[in-house]
Amino acid sequence: MRAFIFLCISLLLLCMLSLLSGPATTWSEVWNVLAGDSPAVEFWINNSSLFELRLAHVTLALCVGFALASGGRAMQLFLQNPLADPHIVGLSAGSTTLVLLCILLWPSFAATYFFDFIPAIWIAAFVGSALALVFVQLVFFGVVRRWGIASLALAGLLINAGCSALMMLIFARLSPAALSQVQAWTLGSIQPHSLSAVALLAPLMLFSGVVLIRFDTPLRMLSFGSEFAIANGVNVKRMRFVLLSSLMILCATTVCASGSVGFVGLLIPHLSRRIFFHDHFAGIRPWLNALLGATLLVLADLCSRTLTTPIELPVGVYTALLSTPFLFLVLFRQRSVQ
């Protein structure tokens, strides 16, 4: 429980720091606000639009990290593969490709809104993700059913390969202006969104993450093979349906919020598994994992906005940069303990 509280507090502090800092603010200004300097605080109270923008940004980073980390853990358990991540079944690639295709076909697509606040891009992302899911199911049931769970990864491999080829083709046909707009997004960076849009996206992301966390016990049983899980009372078919549908929501919403951010879903489950390896974490490990993911993504997002101004590098770069040495250190320490 102490670890849980510690993670929550550090996440909260990071969020506050992240809210205050950004390319438009220098570190001394941040310090002045933190020190309670009244003109600096007043500046913030008067500049609520900047604050709202950042609040939306930080909320998205938090939710994306939460969702991707729990999605990564779920996929690693489900596919019994330590190299799995939420993008492995190709749902993110499907939604990214459909969005790019729409932008290519209708140049005004990125600026189109339904009901004035739902971007058309989101609809395309959900449809793309759903199409990819249909394809995965077709491959699973039609072609390679006898391979069992491994065939899901194979289906994902097919989609990922096909979609990345398609994306390259689309990149070649896009106008330079549109290209520069979408490139950062496809590499994975938190997109600017209004607060009302965030209020729609964030609950969906959190919902899919929480569903995957709630199903952690049957998923851990599945990591010993589907036969073991079936013999111990898990309905594997229903489990696969729940997992893939929440993964579809997860992929579509994270793509809307940030493109496909790499490494979070892959590295955070390993990191949390190593840090919280004690038995007394067994019950809350999936929650700690998700919180760690949220913390890392908020931190990575803070880095990407402040370290290399005015250029904003993709968040995925910093998640890898932050978590790789940390994971290495943890692994190294565990080896010396043994």
Next chain:
Amino acid sequence: MTHHANIQAEELVAHAHHLSLWSAERWILENVSFDLFQGAFCVLLGCNGAGKSSLLRVLAGVLPPSWRVVGRCEVLSEVPCNSGEMLSRGVSWLGQHQHVSEDMTVQEYLSLSGRSVLLPYDDEFSARCRADFAVDSLLGHRLSALSGGQWQRVRLVQALSIRAKLILLDEPDAALDERWRRVLWRVLFERRQAGAAVVVALHRHLEVQSFVSNWIGLEEGRLVFSEDRPGVYPRAFVERLFLEKSLTRPNG
């Protein structure tokens, strides 16, 4: 018949009638028929690949998705299903191999399966089972650090911690030394006395011959031998199955 003395009514636990199993490539089982009653201790005999494990899987409902069962098979008067309901019906199954991809401690592993058990989970019962196999001293160990025999004991505790009506064990004695094999036979004997039916696929059948009630011999998926007189050891069949074959056809 002495073992049946304290069992009042013999209930049909498993029933197979012209049961065949198709694996999308070949017939794994062909026309197998047998009946198992409450309190039975059934040993499946057969060479490697005879279909012993597959027969246990049919009864446990854990077949690969593309395999098809033809003919009639009923376990506790219902057709086995793969939706995870077999456990709540009272069927416990232990497979031959188990792949470990997520490393955890023995404690977590045992609580993992205990938590989802839909049968009334009996803490005292499972604690006694842990004590039988001396698993309590292993609770803090990680699965990856266990020896083959220790892992097998942990798996046995996991499978035997519930009050099952039908216990299906696929080579439960693999990797166990003589001491733990004796413990295993004692525990199984007690379960059977308590009214459970036990089906085991075994190669070391000589150790259990004194309390086996049913012998089922399989050869290339066909039931070639069946003996349900308690206390009768099918010596002729066993010799034909294992000894002569290995002498006459060393590669076969």
